[in-house]
Amino acid sequence: MAIQLHDSSKGLEQLQILHALQLAPRAPWAQLSGVLGVDSSTLSRRWRRLNDAGEAWIACQPGYRADWYYSQPYGSTAYVEVTCEAGYQDSVISALSRIPCVWTVECTTGSRDLLLTVTTPSWAELDRIVREQLGRIDGVVKTVTNPLRRFYVQPGDWRLNALTADQEQAILTMRTNQHAPDPGSGRRQPSPFERQIVKVLAADGRLSMAQIADATGRSISGVSRVLHGLEASGLLSFRLDFNQHVIGYKLLSTLWIEADQNQLDKIGAFLRRQSRTVRECVSMVGQANLYVHMWVQDLSAVDLLEAQLIQRFPGTRILDRWLSTRFAKRAGHLIDNDGRRHGFVPSLGL
Template sequence: MHDSCPVDETDLSLVHALQIRPRIAWARLARVLEVDASTLTRRWARLERDGLAWFSTYPVAGPGWTGHDWHAGAFVEVECLAGARDAVMARLARRRAVWNIDATSGRRELMLTVLAPSILALDEEVAADIATLPGVRATRTHFFRRIIREAASWRLDSLSPAQQRALGPGDARTRQPLGTRDLELLRLLGPDARLPATAVAARLGCSVSTASRAIRRLLANEHVSVRCEVAHHAAGWQVAATLWLDVAQRELTSVATAISRLPEIRLCVTVGSAANLVVQVWLHRMEDLDGFEEHLAAGFPGTRVIDRWITPRFGKRLGHVLRPDGRRTGFVPFVAPADG
């Protein structure tokens, strides 16, 4: 850190706890962390204010998905004209369909995560709205086949096992279609899973008790995920890498499932490309990538790394616009307003 607001071990423990139980009461969390509730409240307010930690609440597709606009996803490589990368990132950040923007190494300047209602709609988004932006030279699209793991399950690992158990179990997960009211609530909670029920009630025009039940029901839905995110550089993760793997098709499901359980993994997805499996990892140091790849080679013989990209900077993560140092500066909703 280079300023007066460092992320210390208590901050990391706080974020880890909120990754597990996003809406846990401060008083209960105070007992687990053995830190005064008012201190935790002030710390979280500072982390949010300084862009060091934040929430993302977002829809996820899956079996029985009958939600809104996310039936197809892809990684989209973007090549930029010389000197145009930052301007292109700023333009892309305003697009609702562009959920993530990674500045990467290699022949492309950017890698986007794009979601759309269908493969055809996603192709149109890329061809008409991304490839035509000033400063864009070329694009390449790699469609998702199946998401094995996404970063909602990634943890800081700052709490002891006993502390994690003390947080208690969350609500039992259900799988229900997302209705119009659910999507409006999802829009409200998108940048802040801890938004008070009183604020939700005022926005939705209902009672506080009704809002509380709706929030609890939505966050227990398997079609909704919540992340408590952290500015990775400030928290000690200096390296983000994307590995493109070639796995024998008969072993793809078993290998992908096993790799997805590794603690370094932020994302594991099968794709329709020269590679058939893509994993994204966060590491503390560049040299840690050697050890990680050696582990893959030893544990999964026959799995070949086709390409590897380093991401020195994230421009956007799940709708949150980020500074070069990884701090949050704003939010672009991915759920459209109810009126369109």
């Protein structure tokens, strides 16, 4: 039975843990204890229960702002729409989920059956993968590739509403003090040891320093120093992922928008401020040049955002809208029909 987080005082405490981990995914429980007012052993136990049940996990991946995400082996990313032959969707999902360069598999309503996030070293390789691998899966009728240009809102930017403003600020300050940003150092390729750390953390981003040291054969102090540098430089990012159904966010809505190209940065800035609704916003190449994905509790939130966009940015058109019925894979993590994590497929290059 799924753990329900939105229907009890204990559930509220667990939501606060999740919100805290959105802000600081690897924060020690001893530090979060003072902010949340719950002893560290209780925090650890409740997290372990959620994690063991597949209801929540910490994803780890190359930072979107790092050069190496857009070079080898992460050079070119696109949303690929997939139309399936009737009766083949489950087998198509199973085949797609095993492919390392397919980061995300999303089941949708509307004109496509699935929406994939696919990342490859180059546009030529992306074209080859779509034609020779994705397009040849039994049951795939049609694919449409939509190249990505720029992330305005990353999936890890979406926030729950379980902490007070003071608690949020305390955790953000704590994290900033530990990992002071160093944007300049992100303009480089990671070392073999740094890549090894990312590979170890890919399946479980909350592994302890001792566990990482054991897996890499390095000292705890060496691992700690390098990992802190990766986070500060933006070469590595962590995010909390979870079964959105257990927290009451059962509606996953997507808008494809046509907007004035000169207005995209302003629209992106506006959508970044909608951190309780907008989970992802990316500019694309195509007639729809903006993708907006929302996690909401009620479709009225989607209606409100549409109205605000059209009012604030005249000429903006909503070309398509649909609901996501479920994720089968998200950032490499496999997800079952009930929204629980049940496995992991390492991405290319990790």
